Amino acid sequence: MIFFDMYFCLMNLFILNRLILQYTLIEANLGNEKFGAGELSHELGMSRSNINRKLRSLNKTSISQLIQEYRLQRAMDMLQQKVSDSN
Numbered sequence: 001m002i003f004f005d006m007y008f009c010l011m012n013l014f015i016l017n018r019l020i021l022q023y024t025l026i027e028a029n030l031g032n033e034k035f036g037a038g039e040l041s042h043e044l045g046m047s048r049s050n051i052n053r054k055l056r057s058l059n060k061t062s063i064s065q066l067i068q069e070y071r072l073q074r075a076m077d078m079l080q081q082k083v084s085d086s087n
Helices: 002-028 037-044 048-059 063-086
Strands: none
Touching (some): 002 063, 037 048, 048 063
8 A cells, every 4th residue: 555655656756746837838938939848749759649648548638738828828927027017
């Protein structure tokens, strides 16, 4: 039982590290309009279908949706910051 718990914790840690790396790569390429699912999968060294499978199991989204939602959220954050700076 302890082995199973440790294995489960290690797998969750691995998945969390991959998600952090994905967001880091997306942030680093925020200004690159050509950066998409293909480029992200290449940077991670994983196939696009493998990344999509893992993401769908975690949060029911595809890699393309993840990138698009991240970009939209960052754009909204920047616009809100600009509005609060001008007041």
